[in-house]
Amino acid sequence: MQEKLTVKDRRQIWARWGFTHLSSMSYEKLQAHAWAYAFIPFAKKFYKDDLEAQRRLMTRHSMFYNTEPQTGQLINGIVTSLEEQIALGEEVSEDMPVNIKATLMGPLAGIGDSIIQGIIVPLLLSIAMGMAVNGSAIGPLFYMISFGIAGPLISYLSFNYGYKLGVNAIDVIVGENAQRITDAFNILGIMVVGGLAASNIYLSTALTIPMGTEVQELQSVMDGIFPRLLPLLMVILSWWLIAKKRMSATKVILILTAIVTVGVLLGVF
Numbered sequence: 018m019q020e021k022l023t024v025k026d027r028r029q030i031w032a033r034w035g036f037t038h039l040s041s042m043s044y045e046k047l048q049a050h051a052w053a054y055a056f057i058p059f060a061k062k063f064y065k066d067d068l069e070a071q072r073r074l075m076t077r078h079s080m081f082y083n084t085e086p087q088t089g090q091l092i093n094g095i096v097t098s099l100e101e102q103i104a105l106g107e108e109v110s111e112d113m114p115v116n117i118k119a120t121l122m123g124p125l126a127g128i129g130d131s132i133i134q135g136i137i138v139p140l141l142l143s144i145a146m147g148m149a150v151n152g153s154a155i156g157p158l159f160y161m162i163s164f165g166i167a168g169p170l171i172s173y174l175s176f177n178y179g180y181k182l183g184v185n186a187i188d189v190i191v192g193e194n195a196q197r198i199t200d201a202f203n204i205l206g207i208m209v210v211g212g213l214a215a216s217n218i219y220l221s222t223a224l225t226i227p228m229g230t231e232v233q234e235l236q237s238v239m240d241g242i243f244p245r246l247l248p249l250l251m252v253i254l255s256w257w258l259i260a261k262k263r264m265s266a267t268k269v270i271l272i273l274t275a276i277v278t279v280g281v282l283l284g285v286f
Contacts (some may be wrong), residue, residue: 022101026062030055030097031090031176035169038086045081052078055093056100063104074100077115084122085129087171092121094179137167137208143213218248220277223284 022030038051053075064070084092095117102109141163149156151157222239226234239246251273258264258272 021105022059022062022097026058027097027177027180028173029058031093031173034093035056035086035090035172035176045083046079047083049079049082052082059097059104063101073111077111078113080118082118082122082125085133087133087168088129088175089122089125090172091179092118092125094176094181095121095183096179097152097176098180098183115217131205133168133171135207136205137171138164139210139213141167141270143217146217214248214252219252220251222247222248222284223286 033055034048034051037054038048041050041054042048045052056074060071060074064074094178096114099109099114099117103111103114141160144163145160147156148159221236224235225234226235226238243249255269255273258269259266264272265277277286
């Protein structure tokens with residue numbers, strides 16, 4: 018009787034896709050090549066003397082595929098579980114792994130981007146910026162190391178969770194559930210980015226308001242009405258330039274630098 022996948026076997030499949038899916042991308046199939054590469058050890062274990070079964074396995078996993086790299090490993094775990102059942106002779110269609118990938122790669126991309134790019138990356142960057150504000154090299158090192166740990170950890174946990182759940186995971190992450198999860202993380206991500214912007218963007222005006230023999234600082238008046246108003250306006254301007262005017266981040270940085278420079282020279286900031 019054929020043995021099931023060991024922990025070492027599953028870890029090898031996880032690592033092969035996890036560390037090659039971006040380096041092997043193509044415009045035609047995006048992350049698909051890494052799938053075929055990941056299942057080579059699987060093919061040798063279960064279909065060692067069956068070249069036709071190896072061919073079908075590689076064909077199944079050479080089709081177009083694209084999702085968020087870390088949370089997308091949940092799909093890899095589910096598909097690995099299904100492929101194992103197929104190899105062990107259980108009543109699972111060879112079309113099911115392909116259909117699972119096609120069904121889940123979109124929802125997991127939305128959920129994953131909301132978690133990774135909307136929450137984890139901004140949080141780690143804010144901590145790193147706080148460390149680097151005085152010129153310390155610890156800030157960038159912290160970000161590289163922390164994300165280098167967080168990314169693979171989320172990826173590995175997602176893979177194993179998907180492997181254990183199998184097709185039962187579909188009930189959780191498709192349809193209305195997927196939209197609810199994505200919306201929830203999007204809202205949380207917006208709150209995180211808003212908090213980070215308020216904490217890390219420093220902009221104040223140097224303008225004053227004459228009041229008889231005294232002057233009133235405009236900034237103190239603004240703070241009494243709407244604290245952190247200028248940083249908020251700067252964030253809104255940046256969003257408008259990127260989202261509405263389709264400008265690159267580099268152009269936006271140059272525009273903001275020009276605005277602040279001119280403002281300082283004119284005594285506005």
